[in-house]
Amino acid sequence: MLISHDGTTATEVQHQQDATADVEKLKKRQNALTRTIWTLIMIGGFIGLLLMGHVYMMILVMVCQTVAYREVTALFGLATTELSTQDKQSLKDKDPWSKTLNWYFFAVTNYFLYGESIIYYFKHVVFADPQLVPFITNHRMISFTLYVIGFMGFVMSLKKGFLKQQFGLFCWVHMTLLMIVVSSHFVVNNILEGLIWFWVPASLVICNDVFAYIWGITIGRTPLIQLSPKKTVEGFVGAFFSTLVFALFWGTLFMRFNYMICPVHDLGISAWNSTQCKPNPVFVWRELPLWHPFAIFMSTLLGRTITAIPYAPYHLHLLLMACFASLVAPFGGFFASGFKRAFKIKDFGHSIPGHGGMTDRMDCQFLMGVFTYVYYSSLIREHHVTVGTILQTIVSGLTVDEQIELVADLHRYLETQGIVVP
């Protein structure tokens, strides 16, 4: 601020105030411009990476989580208000390991989680490479050992007089790992289950944000939550209905592409390759027969015979995901708002020009990603049993005598079913 308490006259103060207001206005406009430009860059980059393939999407998630992790762990300094600046400096001097340990735990967690995903989704690839096999069969043992080494390092770095700080940082690091890195792991799994399970939920969250803003500035009046004074009930409710409609449109648009709905089997493909898979039944169109009187009414209204409306089970799932994106995911944002207010900061960082930190953009995405994963794996994923996998299990897991016994049992079973084996 330029206004000082020295002997300036009232007119001079007025002039200065006007100038300040002009500067503020200019700054705001410039900020809005930067924000818009970077929004377009982000959307463009996002779509570009989406078309380039699963690997690029996974790299994007990895970059986002790394930036968010850096932002949140860097904030720990603010949590230690008890210490004077001098103390903090001496803590830094005496505890050079804290930063190393933060990133060590980050690396170990990622090693463990990415390993788990790769082993689960690329069994057929990784088990074919004899050099990788020991790493795969002992993956959890290796990860645990690495973690324990970090844990022992932390205990050995403990210094009298700084214990509270060090335990606080340890807790902070683990919490950040849980909320950012573990969530991102589920987002990566969603990508591997088919890009649509990542793309559509992420879009729904963004759509809900945008509509909450639009409804808020147009008809918003009633404040929604004490922690975020700009959020309104009208914005919340309006965004809910808008997101429901958007979800049906957006989902229907993308469910036609095999590239979007197929689980990944080959990381080399992009949108320009042709992808083939037997689509999950939720994407298969079927007909919903209408109640007879209603069908007659609709036929009269539209001037052509309508007896059923086409739908896919995915539409029901879209509506449920839209509900989550607009009713529950915003709580991730409220959580982040409360957190920022607790530490009296405006943004988590300055990673994206005009947008603040990465964490500010991602707050609701983490919750949405975990929800999508749990929802997908509980209600939608099919456990594929094929002749090939069973044959592999039989050959590798049973003795010859057991194999002969199985063949006999199978013959008997098929006979009781009235089936003659050729």
Next chain:
Amino acid sequence: MLISHDGTTATEVQHQQDATADVEKLKKRQNALTRTIWTLIMIGGFIGLLLMGHVYMMILVMVCQTVAYREVTALFGLATTELSTQDKQSLKDKDPWSKTLNWYFFAVTNYFLYGESIIYYFKHVVFADPQLVPFITNHRMISFTLYVIGFMGFVMSLKKGFLKQQFGLFCWVHMTLLMIVVSSHFVVNNILEGLIWFWVPASLVICNDVFAYIWGITIGRTPLIQLSPKKTVEGFVGAFFSTLVFALFWGTLFMRFNYMICPVHDLGISAWNSTQCKPNPVFVWRELPLWHPFAIFMSTLLGRTITAIPYAPYHLHLLLMACFASLVAPFGGFFASGFKRAFKIKDFGHSIPGHGGMTDRMDCQFLMGVFTYVYYSSLIREHHVTVGTILQTIVSGLTVDEQIELVADLHRYLETQGIVVP
């Protein structure tokens, strides 16, 4: 203290000091007695529960983790040194939900983890009950929904002016859940994999503690770690070798009982039932042939022919577990010591008379339990493939055409192996 700064004479002060010393001595002796009595009660109770069956062991773990969770979450008050007592009181008045939320998160975490264990180990039982099936197939979805409800409750309970406290408590609760409740889950899994995987590792930790104390008070001189002045290098090293010897003896003693080594299939059994299972190969005795000159030397020495020594692979695993129990698990104790020092407390609580809190007794057990689980599941567990399970998969997962294809494939495979199916 009875000594006051008023006008007492030197003799009177001396008398008072003597009296105080006597009282202190009496107190110490009484404390040692209480401690010994409760140690015996604990050992007796532990063995009693062990003989009564797996369910009682699991209940014991559940009780221990609940007490430890209560102790650690209760300590959160000490972490908020910034607040005056008055502020703390007003926080309590304004935030009646914090305690409810703590226990809610505890309940949800346990629901999730125990559910996972029960589903994994008792598939055959729970899938037979049609009322349970929806809870099992949607277990993760239900757990996630319950967690999200708690998360939303937390966000809605946020109050301006207490944000830092509330986020601190949230972080603290999650950290405690991670370190105590999740660890206990692995201990429960160990029990279900066979009581020996719980009993022996837990004994090793206790044995190491006892020997570190014994070696420490007899020949201990060099201090080991700044945080725990009573720990000595001699105790640490002595306990290491003692634990190795103890492990071999203790493991050999218990590996002969089917009750100890069989994975649980029926929760109703106790030590008085006869348990039958095909033992895991690590418990099967075999012969290690000796190097010829060494065999001759040993035979001459002992006066009878020795060509090989009997062993089981479990002995190797025992040595590795003993190494972990004496070299790594103590770091769990150092961690707890540092934590107590950070908050200037002597014990985590007063749950066990003469011993302090439950957490004080359990600190190294958590780390040991997780290690045993990871070690067991990576290196020892056998994935049982039986004719029955494969038949079930074939019947439920393949179409009739695929079943016929499989039979043909199997015939072809067996023929190439030179085996004629009768």
